[in-house]
Amino acid sequence: MNKVVKSIKEAITLCGLKDGMRISFHHHLRNGDHVINMVMEEIANMGYKDLTVNASSVFDIHAPLVNHIKNNVVTGLEVNYMGAAVGREISSGIMQKPVDFRSHGGRPSDIENGNTPIDIAFIAAPSSDNMGNCSGKYGKSACGSLGYAFVDAMNAKKVVVITDNLMEYPLFDFSISETYVDYVVCVDKIGDPTGIVSGTTKITRDPVGLMMASYATKVIQSSGLLKDGFSFQTGAGGASLAVAKYLKDIMLKENIKGSFGMGGITSYLVDMLEAGCFEALMDVQCFDLRAVQSIRDNPRHKEVTASHYASPTAKSAIVDNLDVVILGATQIDTDFNVNVHTDSNGFIMGGSGGHSDTAAGAKLTMIVAPLTRARLSIVVDKVLCVSTPGNTVDVLVTQRGIAVNPKRIDLKENLLASGLPVVDIHELKRIAEEITGVPKEVKLGSKTVANVIYRDGTVIDTIKNTL
Amino acid sequence: MNKVVKSIKEAITLCGLKDGMRISFHHHLRNGDHVINMVMEEIANMGYKDLTVNASSVFDIHAPLVNHIKNNVVTGLEVNYMGAAVGREISSGIMQKPVDFRSHGGRPSDIENGNTPIDIAFIAAPSSDNMGNCSGKYGKSACGSLGYAFVDAMNAKKVVVITDNLMEYPLFDFSISETYVDYVVCVDKIGDPTGIVSGTTKITRDPVGLMMASYATKVIQSSGLLKDGFSFQTGAGGASLAVAKYLKDIMLKENIKGSFGMGGITSYLVDMLEAGCFEALMDVQCFDLRAVQSIRDNPRHKEVTASHYASPTAKSAIVDNLDVVILGATQIDTDFNVNVHTDSNGFIMGGSGGHSDTAAGAKLTMIVAPLTRARLSIVVDKVLCVSTPGNTVDVLVTQRGIAVNPKRIDLKENLLASGLPVVDIHELKRIAEEITGVPKEVKLGSKTVANVIYRDGTVIDTIKNTL
Numbered sequence A, B: 001m002n003k004v005v006k007s008i009k010e011a012i013t014l015c016g017l018k019d020g021m022r023i024s025f026h027h028h029l030r031n032g033d034h035v036i037n038m039v040m041e042e043i044a045n046m047g048y049k050d051l052t053v054n055a056s057s058v059f060d061i062h063a064p065l066v067n068h069i070k071n072n073v074v075t076g077l078e079v080n081y082m083g084a085a086v087g088r089e090i091s092s093g094i095m096q097k098p099v100d101f102r103s104h105g106g107r108p109s110d111i112e113n114g115n116t117p118i119d120i121a122f123i124a125a126p127s128s129d130n131m132g133n134c135s136g137k138y139g140k141s142a143c144g145s146l147g148y149a150f151v152d153a154m155n156a157k158k159v160v161v162i163t164d165n166l167m168e169y170p171l172f173d174f175s176i177s178e179t180y181v182d183y184v185v186c187v188d189k190i191g192d193p194t195g196i197v198s199g200t201t202k203i204t205r206d207p208v209g210l211m212m213a214s215y216a217t218k219v220i221q222s223s224g225l226l227k228d229g230f231s232f233q234t235g236a237g238g239a240s241l242a243v244a245k246y247l248k249d250i251m252l253k254e255n256i257k258g259s260f261g262m263g264g265i266t267s268y269l270v271d272m273l274e275a276g277c278f279e280a281l282m283d284v285q286c287f288d289l290r291a292v293q294s295i296r297d298n299p300r301h302k303e304v305t306a307s308h309y310a311s312p313t314a315k316s317a318i319v320d321n322l323d324v325v326i327l328g329a330t331q332i333d334t335d336f337n338v339n340v341h342t343d344s345n346g347f348i349m350g351g352s353g354g355h356s357d358t359a360a361g362a363k364l365t366m367i368v369a370p371l372t373r374a375r376l377s378i379v380v381d382k383v384l385c386v387s388t389p390g391n392t393v394d395v396l397v398t399q400r401g402i403a404v405n406p407k408r409i410d411l412k413e414n415l416l417a418s419g420l421p422v423v424d425i426h427e428l429k430r431i432a433e434e435i436t437g438v439p440k441e442v443k444l445g446s447k448t449v450a451n452v453i454y455r456d457g458t459v460i461d462t463i464k465n466t467l
Helices: A008-015 A035-045 A065-070 A084-091 A106-112 A147-155 A207-222 A238-253 A267-274 A289-297 A306-310 A355-361 A409-417 A425-436 B008-015 B035-045 B065-070 B084-091 B106-112 B147-155 B207-222 B238-253 B267-274 B289-297 B306-310 B355-361 B409-417 B425-436
Strands: A022-025 A051-055 A074-079 A099-101 A120-125 A158-163 A183-186 A231-233 A258-265 A278-286 A301-303 A324-327 A331-333 A364-368 A395-398 A401-404 A444-453 A459-466 B022-025 B051-055 B074-079 B099-101 B120-125 B158-163 B183-186 B231-233 B260-265 B280-286 B301-303 B324-327 B331-333 B364-368 B395-398 B401-404 B444-453 B459-466
Touching: A008 A035, A008 A158, A008 A183, A022 A035, A035 A051, A035 A065, A035 A120, A035 A158, A065 A074, A065 A084, A084 A444, A084 A459, A106 A147, A106 A306, A120 A147, A147 A278, A147 A306, A207 A238, A207 A364, A207 A395, A207 A409, A238 A267, A238 A364, A258 A267, A258 A289, A267 A278, A267 A289, A278 A289, A278 A306, A289 A301, A306 A355, A324 A355, A395 A425, A401 A409, A401 A425, B008 B035, B008 B158, B008 B183, B022 B035, B035 B051, B035 B065, B035 B120, B035 B158, B065 B074, B065 B084, B084 B444, B084 B459, B106 B147, B106 B306, B120 B147, B147 B280, B147 B306, B207 B238, B207 B364, B207 B395, B207 B409, B238 B267, B238 B364, B260 B267, B260 B289, B267 B280, B267 B289, B280 B289, B280 B306, B289 B301, B306 B355, B324 B355, B395 B425, B401 B409, B401 B425
Parallel strands: A022 A051, A022 A120, A051 A074, A074 A099, A099 A444, A120 A158, A158 A183, A231 A258, A231 A324, A258 A278, A278 A301, A324 A364, A364 A395, B022 B051, B022 B120, B051 B074, B074 B099, B099 B444, B120 B158, B158 B183, B231 B260, B231 B324, B260 B280, B280 B301, B324 B364, B364 B395
Antiparallel strands: A395 A401, A444 A459, B395 B401, B444 B459
């Protein structure tokens, strides 16, 4: 028995693709991924139309999608994140149907619950055996965790593993097991390693970033959460990484034994694990080479599925037990609603990812962002898009002061007691506008180009076309 | 958030148990399991009736089930294996409805496909955190793999984890994740370690057993399968273990690098792994302490689910790639049909387990059994119960000769060329009956006390009541 077929084309044919079907992809190969483009080019050449692409994220490398959209090969798009290259085109209104944005927790929930049934899942796998036991930990295109891809494999009617490293059966350290896989295709190259993971993620050297990191660290200290059992998620931004570094120093000095680090994992979280700051890392996605190496070699660095990470309809998810998350924003309004979907001009250039999931789960949700960016205030009266509702956001840290959500009176008192520069969020907006001037109102069109589906399934906002 | 409730009773109430529901259990605690008895006693005390118990296996320790059956608390029973204590009672006809026997692969298949939907699964877990991330690898009741329990957790409407070792969140080396778990109950003791795993499994010293093992090993050598990539499953019987030992010596001497060992894992397979005879062990169940230690500490010793092990409706299972399996029999008939459900008098005292699954998958399915047992021939004209159909059995090894299924002309030629004592299976029967005399016909009643459901879902045989 052997599931290896000769080509992507053969796999597509054997899976019985039909016009109108929903096909899925995961994004662990990030901006190095060749698989979406290879599969979609084949599908376009074969003459299929009217497909819905459900991808956990699309990056700038996936710009060829734009042509498939214009040619009606793709008429539906469902993602958790979208880079600017495709985003600007979507914003300009090239699709008839709005894009559906979900979160990293909402996507697996909707697949599992049958709201977005997948006909064919294409799994980019850095290693696989001939029966489809596959892993992201080995091979020239290693990406580490395959966390987002489990739900696709476990629920799609047909599953195709696409690999560039065929290993002997059984690939015993499999992530996704053969029980879910119909076909395996071996290609020369599933991606470009330099785009899949960065060599190393780097701390900011920018003094503004370092100041924000310093404030953020003090907020965590003052919150009362930095004690034994502490759990933490941060992203790969330079200031967030600096927080991880500062926290590590404090935890070691004060002998604080945290429980887990989570999320997209970087070398800084690996450092914290190895230094004993955490019992474990729960990893849905690796951001750099050191994280890939660690998830392969360190049994305390554990791959978790997207459902385990953040699904709102799982019986519980790790986000439900998260103490502190550090998140970014392109805009935050005076009700603490956060936009991570569009830039200040309304162009799509992002998405929730795990933003709204972790914000909902964490005991302390902190937005860390510079007060102004590209000569615009990040604090606004009303965000152009509500990605994460303000009632799940506790505090905004900028280089010019820290604004606490009024519902967190306790936190505000703690920060004041610690001597931190707590200011009202309206005051932050005023300070920003002193520098940037009052921004002109952004005029958008009347066509809905995207729905933002919150993790509970409701449409929390819509995104209109740019003019 | 915390899923720990005070008692099994509270969990049952919270799960909304109702008369007529189907509840499930797994059998990794084997003859040391206290969980089925604790839960069923509580359920009986609470006054529930007419439940169906779906358990991967029941052992002699579960004899209290007999009273629950007699009291109509349990009116349906679905198992893959049943020890004699309960089996004799079932054979005597105490249930109105027949027991449904499945195989280790058929059970998860039927649960996944909705044929036997589980209302509440009770997972005996040697360790768990307060959210239900649980494992069999740690704790005083450690049993190693929880392979059979995944399907229960992943598909039951409600899932209760019962543990005697509550660990800090997150139990990062979880087998079953919190995403599936509703409640966690911590009790003093989920089982008796001496019944859960044997201290060590022991090779036979009986000369008859050693002769059978020697023949079996030579059959494997002669089959042409003992080469690089070799894969192997054997049970925990004394002669089977001797085969493992002999194979290890040959593989080391001839520098043969096998791919995987599978099945219920014993110290002898661990020895083979550690000696480099296999790349990996794929473990659905641990039989002894050394196996438990190995699955905890050796990354090449991998836990697999029952579906991955053997499901006939998974997109593939490991049995599909198995070279050689050694299996037992209480009876085998001249068409090579094998009985492992009843003894020679028709009393239920076993079940398929993985017998028919591995027989269907393996390239070489070998039955190893003494020619006579308790003064009865094991070779008969017609087995009292067809557990495994003869067309999936290749060869019978006894101390008095080796019978090859006529459909395996190639194998017969190879064994003859190796000088092995190949004899017709009718001749083996004749030799046995020379010793034992012609057995009296076993008279059974007309009531069906059990259906044997083959892995493809068909009823391959029924078991009648004893008189």
